[in-house]
Amino acid sequence: MRLLPLIAGAALAGSLAGTAPAAAAVTFDFTTNLGSVDAADLLQGFDWNATRLAREAPAMAFHHSMLIEETWWLTCKPGARPFKAIRVQQDMKVFLTSTPAYSPGRKKVTGFRITGSNAAISATTAGFAVGYPCPESGQGPAIKTLRKVADTTTRTLSAEAGDRTAPLFQTRTGPPTS
Secondary structure, three states, rough: OOOOOOOOHHHHHHHHOOOOOOOOOOOEEOOOOEEEEEEHHHHHOOOOHHHHHHHEEEEEEEEEEOOOOOEEEEEOOOOOOOOEEEEEEEEEEEEEEEEEEEEEHOOEEHHHHHHHHEEEEEOOOOOOOOEEOOOOOOOOOOOOOOEEEEEEEEEEEEEEEEEEEEEEEEEOOOOOOO
């Protein structure tokens, strides 16, 4: 099993992603959806104390999201200068199963074991093609030329409690799309 130790990598991933995921001792395999989250990550991510974590633990949920974006150079008028367009090729959310881990005597939540997935949802958008409507107003009526220049895949492990979400770890392959 290929587990991703995140002790040092989370800070780098946060700088790449523009977020600041927690960074104590998360391990998670995005392929198998197995791993563990240390209580310190959740305390930091939600800005909670141990008492609040113990209260929220039974309802805590985790998910793994994946966003695949394509970067294209398009023209929509003959002879026009190309412009950059981003297409969401896939946006997916996997709902994970987890079990809280407790200290001896169940006095304190020490973390969570992520034991797999139980559901997922995925969406995609139509691709760019010559003759399709131009994705940017004012550039012309239809795509005339196109060139795909990059694919970027961003995967995030997050925790959810009520209406709050805390990103715990993020990886990115490919260049930033912004």
